[in-house]
Amino acid sequence: MKITSEHPRVGDGSVGKKQSARSTPGFWQHKTAFIAIFSILAIFLHLLLRYGYHTAPGLYQGPLLATLVLGGVPLLHDLVQKVLKQEFGSDLLGGIAIITALLLGEYLAGSIIVLMLSGGEALENYALRSASSVLATLAKRMPSIAHRKRELDITDVALNEVAVGDLLVLYPHDLCPVDGIVIEGHGVMDESYLTGEPFQMTKTHGSTVISGAINGETALTIRATQLAADSRYAKIMEVMRESEAQRPKLRRIGDQLGAIYTPIALAVALLAWAMSGDAVRFLAVLVIATPCPLLIAIPIAIIGSISLCARRAIIVKSPVVLEQIAECRTAIFDKTGTLTYGEPKLTEHLVAPGFNEKEVLTFVASLERYSKHPLARAILDAAKEAGIPLSEATEVGESAGQGLRGTVSGHQLQVTSRSKLIEQQVPGFDLLPPTTGGLECVVVIDQRYAATLHFRDAPRAESIPFVAHLGPKHQFQRVMILSGDRESEVRYLAEQVGITEIHAQKTPEEKLAIVRKETAVAKTLYVGDGINDAPAMMAATVGVAIGQNSDVTGEAAGVVVMDNSLQKVDEFMHISRRMRGIALQSAVGGMVLSIIGMVFAASGHLSPVSGAILQEVIDVLAILNALRAAFPPKVVHDLWLSGG
Numbered sequence: 001m002k003i004t005s006e007h008p009r010v011g012d013g014s015v016g017k018k019q020s021a022r023s024t025p026g027f028w029q030h031k032t033a034f035i036a037i038f039s040i041l042a043i044f045l046h047l048l049l050r051y052g053y054h055t056a057p058g059l060y061q062g063p064l065l066a067t068l069v070l071g072g073v074p075l076l077h078d079l080v081q082k083v084l085k086q087e088f089g090s091d092l093l094g095g096i097a098i099i100t101a102l103l104l105g106e107y108l109a110g111s112i113i114v115l116m117l118s119g120g121e122a123l124e125n126y127a128l129r130s131a132s133s134v135l136a137t138l139a140k141r142m143p144s145i146a147h148r149k150r151e152l153d154i155t156d157v158a159l160n161e162v163a164v165g166d167l168l169v170l171y172p173h174d175l176c177p178v179d180g181i182v183i184e185g186h187g188v189m190d191e192s193y194l195t196g197e198p199f200q201m202t203k204t205h206g207s208t209v210i211s212g213a214i215n216g217e218t219a220l221t222i223r224a225t226q227l228a229a230d231s232r233y234a235k236i237m238e239v240m241r242e243s244e245a246q247r248p249k250l251r252r253i254g255d256q257l258g259a260i261y262t263p264i265a266l267a268v269a270l271l272a273w274a275m276s277g278d279a280v281r282f283l284a285v286l287v288i289a290t291p292c293p294l295l296i297a298i299p300i301a302i303i304g305s306i307s308l309c310a311r312r313a314i315i316v317k318s319p320v321v322l323e324q325i326a327e328c329r330t331a332i333f334d335k336t337g338t339l340t341y342g343e344p345k346l347t348e349h350l351v352a353p354g355f356n357e358k359e360v361l362t363f364v365a366s367l368e369r370y371s372k373h374p375l376a377r378a379i380l381d382a383a384k385e386a387g388i389p390l391s392e393a394t395e396v397g398e399s400a401g402q403g404l405r406g407t408v409s410g411h412q413l414q415v416t417s418r419s420k421l422i423e424q425q426v427p428g429f430d431l432l433p434p435t436t437g438g439l440e441c442v443v444v445i446d447q448r449y450a451a452t453l454h455f456r457d458a459p460r461a462e463s464i465p466f467v468a469h470l471g472p473k474h475q476f477q478r479v480m481i482l483s484g485d486r487e488s489e490v491r492y493l494a495e496q497v498g499i500t501e502i503h504a505q506k507t508p509e510e511k512l513a514i515v516r517k518e519t520a521v522a523k524t525l526y527v528g529d530g531i532n533d534a535p536a537m538m539a540a541t542v543g544v545a546i547g548q549n550s551d552v553t554g555e556a557a558g559v560v561v562m563d564n565s566l567q568k569v570d571e572f573m574h575i576s577r578r579m580r581g582i583a584l585q586s587a588v589g590g591m592v593l594s595i596i597g598m599v600f601a602a603s604g605h606l607s608p609v610s611g612a613i614l615q616e617v618i619d620v621l622a623i624l625n626a627l628r629a630a631f632p633p634k635v636v637h638d639l640w641l642s643g644g
Helices: 027-052 062-084 090-104 106-123 131-141 232-245 254-275 279-289 292-312 319-329 335-339 357-368 374-385 420-425 461-472 489-497 508-521 531-539 551-556 566-602 608-630
Strands: 145-150 153-158 167-170 180-184 187-190 201-203 218-225 314-317 332-333 342-352 393-399 403-408 410-415 439-445 449-461 479-483 501-503 524-528 542-546 558-563
Touching: 027 062, 027 106, 027 420, 062 090, 062 187, 090 410, 090 608, 145 232, 153 551, 167 558, 187 551, 201 292, 218 314, 218 508, 254 566, 279 292, 292 319, 292 374, 292 566, 314 566, 319 335, 319 461, 332 335, 335 449, 335 489, 335 524, 342 357, 342 374, 342 439, 357 393, 357 403, 357 410, 357 439, 357 449, 374 449, 403 449, 449 489, 461 479, 461 489, 479 489, 479 508, 489 501, 501 508, 508 524, 508 531, 524 531, 531 542, 542 566, 558 566, 566 608
Parallel strands: 332 479, 332 524, 479 501, 524 542, 542 558
Antiparallel strands: 145 153, 145 167, 167 218, 180 218, 187 201, 314 558, 342 449, 393 403, 403 410, 410 439, 439 449
């Protein structure tokens, strides 16, 4: 007996295969990393020649001069470009300090500043994703060829050679290359990443298919209705490009503090020079004013938190999200696979008069174990939870348009759709309950209507408490669902988890527009898991991908939660809030100590060398405090999530 996955009962889509993609660093990321490594080696060689071999100054100063030329000049060039754009951050003070160190002949101090500037930038760029990598991942996911059918021949052609009207064959598990209409075959396709609809979509003659969907286990023949460049998947790529080009620019903690600190330091240095007439005091103030707590302590706190997140199965791809999540006030959630498990659950079992609920479930589950339809697993899970033993089924078959048939314990069973039941005028069809939201299948036993089974995408166990705690614990002011699913399904879930604001049946373009509108009002957190979430995720202040259902989503998100759990999202928010506190302690504390030192230097009580030594002490204190971010706190998430 050959059993296929053809099934006309219902259909909506589920989850595809997981893949990962690695971001490609840009040129600046490579340059800053190279300068940082070169500076470390040069400083080490300088110390070795000076204190290990006691060589002449002309020799042991060579590595430092090379650092200042090869590393300092490019950094100063970039700083000049920022000044021309009127971007004044903490690194500007570092650039002035490099020039100051050169004028003083303090080559070691200048090299250390080069290391701080390049190292801080390299640390901040750690794991950053570029637009090209996301688009490359999108492009890579699409097939490069299509199987074109002409009469009895099937040939592979390039995607751009497919014309409207061409017949294409989709083999089992193929990605659909273009939008089209099914003309031969009967099966299911996974469209969940593209539409947001959960479960799998039944495909038969006349059904529409969209590019990027994953075919099931049955071959289909489709007629192309769009060119590849005009198909659904290509439009998502266009939206992705637009989303990346207009991604919001966020001010970092260091930039915000540097905008205050830099003018103060320069004012103190210039005032000291003007009042004393001694340029050495100007230099002494700038040496001690070098913003190491901003350039090093903050990146160390960020990297420590990234490391802690990684140990908690949370991958931080964009370090800026660690700084921004605490300021988000609007939480936007996708539905399928985010607030729900993304798989059907049997939620209601309505039996007709004269039938026993347990007996009907026994018969249906016994038959469904021979089916590969998504609803079969839901029925079997329900039978297992109820402790129902299964019986042997015989004469099992799934012919196109008829549903699942078989014999169980001497009774003939058919599991089919409402429309087929009415079409066949099965006795008792007038007892069918009213149509509701969600999915359903009907059961016929011995040629009589016996029951209707209702299915819904079940909410995660932690969805209700997670949503409820966002306001009190994390100061979110608005929470909404933004989904491509049907409004009835979205509203049903929203009522269950306690969300009042919903946007249903939205395309990726519409999702993007809504997120942009909300982000313009307040900083946003977007949590999703499908390709249709990727453009909106990039437009949000912070994008979080749940699980690794889509390599594209993982690339577009700032954070990827490896475990399929909202608890990990809460852990990320706790780690981020703690990181921000530690970073501010290190930066502000270091700045205050530096300002005190600047006052002493301005009054002539600290020489440039003494100031450099004092600054190093301040740096060590700030860095030691920043290192705390790498160690787990006593509470990583709220206790309600673990039942504590």
